[in-house]
Amino acid sequence: MAELTLFTYRKGDSLLHLLDVRCKFILLCLTSICIFKAHFSSVFLFIFVLIFFFINCRINLLKNLSGLAFFLLLLVLMFISRSVALPGDPVFTLFDISVTKQGMTDGALMVSRFFTIMMAGILFSITTRPASLKNAIQWLLKPVPFVPEKRVAVMVSLALTFLPLILRQANQVSDAQKARLGNLNKNPVKKIVRLSIPLLKKTFVSADNLAFAMEARCYDEDRTDPEFHLSGKEGLFFIGGLVLSACLVLY
Amino acid sequence: MNKPNQLRMTVYAALFVALIAIGAFIHIPIGPIPIVLQNMFVLLAGIILGPVWGLACVAIYLFIGICGLPVFSGGHSGIGWILGPTGGYLIAYLPAVVATASISKILGQKFSGNVIAMVAGSVIIYALGVPWLKFAFSMTWTKAFAAGMYPFIIGDCVKVIAAAMIARMLKPVVTLQPQNKTA
Numbered sequence: 001m002a003e004l005t006l007f008t009y010r011k012g013d014s015l016l017h018l019l020d021v022r023c024k025f026i027l028l029c030l031t032s033i034c035i036f037k038a039h040f041s042s043v044f045l046f047i048f049v050l051i052f053f054f055i056n057c058r059i060n061l062l063k064n065l066s067g068l069a070f071f072l073l074l075l076v077l078m079f080i081s082r083s084v085a086l087p088g089d090p091v092f093t094l095f096d097i098s099v100t101k102q103g104m105t106d107g108a109l110m111v112s113r114f115f116t117i118m119m120a121g122i123l124f125s126i127t128t129r130p131a132s133l134k135n136a137i138q139w140l141l142k143p144v145p146f147v148p149e150k151r152v153a154v155m156v157s158l159a160l161t162f163l164p165l166i167l168r169q170a171n172q173v174s175d176a177q178k179a180r181l182g183n184l185n186k187n188p189v190k191k192i193v194r195l196s197i198p199l200l201k202k203t204f205v206s207a208d209n210l211a212f213a214m215e216a217r218c219y220d221e222d223r224t225d226p227e228f229h230l231s232g233k234e235g236l237f238f239i240g241g242l243v244l245s246a247c248l249v250l251y
Numbered sequence: 252m253n254k255p256n257q258l259r260m261t262v263y264a265a266l267f268v269a270l271i272a273i274g275a276f277i278h279i280p281i282g283p284i285p286i287v288l289q290n291m292f293v294l295l296a297g298i299i300l301g302p303v304w305g306l307a308c309v310a311i312y313l314f315i316g317i318c319g320l321p322v323f324s325g326g327h328s329g330i331g332w333i334l335g336p337t338g339g340y341l342i343a344y345l346p347a348v349v350a351t352a353s354i355s356k357i358l359g360q361k362f363s364g365n366v367i368a369m370v371a372g373s374v375i376i377y378a379l380g381v382p383w384l385k386f387a388f389s390m391t392w393t394k395a396f397a398a399g400m401y402p403f404i405i406g407d408c409v410k411v412i413a414a415a416m417i418a419r420m421l422k423p424v425v426t427l428q429p430q431n432k433t434a
Contacts, residue, residue, distance in 0.1 A: 025318065032330040070324075074336060081388040116333030123285055125320065151261055155311055158265035159272070160320075166273045188406075192288070192413035195277075197420055203266060204424055211262040218256065 009129050014057040016127040018231040021136040027241035028124050031248065032117050038248040043112045045247060050119050057127060061119075071118060075111045082107030129159055135226035150221050158210075166203055173198045260300070262358060263425065264308040267296040271312045272322035289324065291410040297351035298360070298418045299425055305348040313341060339383025340376055347372040360422070365414045365415045373407050416430045 015023065034047065054061050088102030134156045141149035173195060177183060185191055274289035297305040316322045323332050323341065333341055351372035358364025372375065377400050385395035 018361045031331065036334075039367060078336060078388060081390050083271055085389040114331055114335055117334070121331055129321065133315075133320065137314070137318060152311060153266040155261055155268065155307075156315055157313070159268035159311070162269035163272060166269055167276070170273065170277060188286070188409045188415045189416070192286070192410065193416050194293070195293075196288070196413065196417050200270075200417065200421055200423060202273075203270070204263075204421070207266045208259070209257045214262070215258060 009056075010059070010126050011055055012127065014059060015233065016051075016053055016123065017166075018229050018233075019127075019131045019237060020228055020234050022130055022139055022228065023234045023237055024124060024142070025130065025133075025136050027237065028120055028246050034245040034248040035113050035116060038113065039251055040109060040112070042247045043109070043116055044249040046116050046244060047112075047119070049244065050123060053090060053123055054119075057123070059126060068118070075114060078114070079107040082110060097161060115176065131157070132228075135228065137189075139228060148221070150223060154199045154221070162203070163209075165206065166199070169202050170195070170199055173202075194220070203205065260304050264296075264304045267292065267305075267308045268312045268315070271292070271296065271309070275324040277321070283368060286406040286410065287324065288339075288341075288349075288410070290344070290373065290407070291414045293348055294351050294372045294411070295414050295418060295421075298349040298355045298365055298368065298414075299421060301354070301356065302352035306345065309344045309348045312364050313344070316433075321343055322403035336384055336387035337380070342383075343379035349374040350375055359405045361416075362415050362419055365366075365418050366411055369414055370384040371409045373411065373421065 019024065031046065038046070083099050083103035083106075084097055086100055086103035086106055088100035091104065092099055092100055137156055138149045138153035141147050142151055176198075177194060177240050178199035182194060185194070230241075256360045264397050270292045271289060274292040275287060277288045293309060300308060312322065317330050332338065348361070351368045354368035354371055355365050358367060381395050384390075384399040385392060388398075390398070403405070
């Protein structure tokens with residue numbers, strides 16, 4: 001569960017925690033799209049804004065960077081491949097492969113954009129309760145035709161409850177296999193099948209039980225809409241977000 | 252579809268959303284590259300849930316990932332991960348699940364038919380994932396295939412066979428029983 005909880009919700013009462021989830025989500029999407037037009041100056045502005053919010057939420061980002069190792073590795077690879085692939089003035093040449101100045105600038109820009117989006121996403125996950133995220137999903141899908149938003153919201157919350165259950169059962173099954181020396185089996189197909197079949201059977205049985213329980217309690221899709229609590233600063237954040245997006249596109 | 256079955260399909264699809272998310276975390280060490288079970292669960296979702304619910308399930312998985320729940324591999328989330336270098340594989344799950352479900356339905360959900368359906372699904376995943384990787388890294392086609400496809404082919408063959416066996420054993424557990432319930 002440790003891997004899953006790394007970037008999940010943490011309790012707090014910072015500005016972002018209190019902000020309405022719909023506002024946060026719309027601003028996150030807006031800035032994530034706008035940043036692909038951005039240059040260095042506006043990306044740095046965005047990073048400063050994010051650092052301010054990280055400090056405001058009292059989260060030590062440096063401590064958590066180890067969880068991002070894979071992502072950082074991808075970014076390094078991206079930077080290297082960009083700086084080698086783009087033609088331009090060579091900075092230095094190694095085994096007939098020249099690293100160009102244009103390539104390095106372009107690579108650095110790409111990497112900084114992806115890094116910023118990632119940071120913004122992490123900030124969003126840390127400050128947003130999964131339940132309120134579910135409510136926001138329902139609210140956002142309401143105007144979309146042909147999508148039963150209430151059923152989607154139910155599915156999201158069910159999936160969230162299944163996650164820890166499945167992880168626990170997967171651990172149980174693999175422990176049971178080890179106790180019976182199942183890990184000595186070299187056949188990969190058998191390995192997967194022997195892990196998956198008991199796991200899936202168990203989880204489907206609990207899913208069945210859940211469906212029966214919901215039916216028995218007269219579950220119906222026609223439910224009351226969720227309530228949202230505004231913190232009163234949404235307007236300010238919206239204006240700030242729009243200004244930031246404009247900066248990202250223009251500079 | 253009657254009401255109890257719809258509720259059960261809702262619960263099953265939610266279960267598969269969770270399984271796909273978990274699939275990114277379950278590693279089975281075989282050889283140098285550990286096998287990740289995520290795409291196996293995507294293809295299984297297609298075979299067991301059918302095209303419509305399978306598509307809904309994958310769409311919800313991607314959607315909650317974009318919305319910021321840490322369900323992508325390594326506990327990542329957000330629109331950045333979808334637009335990032337490995338995003339093509341994730342987007343490809345959508346057409347892959349529909350193709351797998353439809354082919355398996357047409358071929359009558361036999362063992363061999365399921366294998367063919369899942370191979371088609373895997374091909375779709377690579378057909379979208381590898382070009383995406385190529386343009387994100389601006390590398391050559393040879394390198395893109397070497398980094399994004401060749402190392403995983405053996406693992407995928409293993410997964411497809413395993414998934415077909417699982418589908419055969421799981422089908423009786425998951426079949427809907429409308430005759431038992433009169434709604």
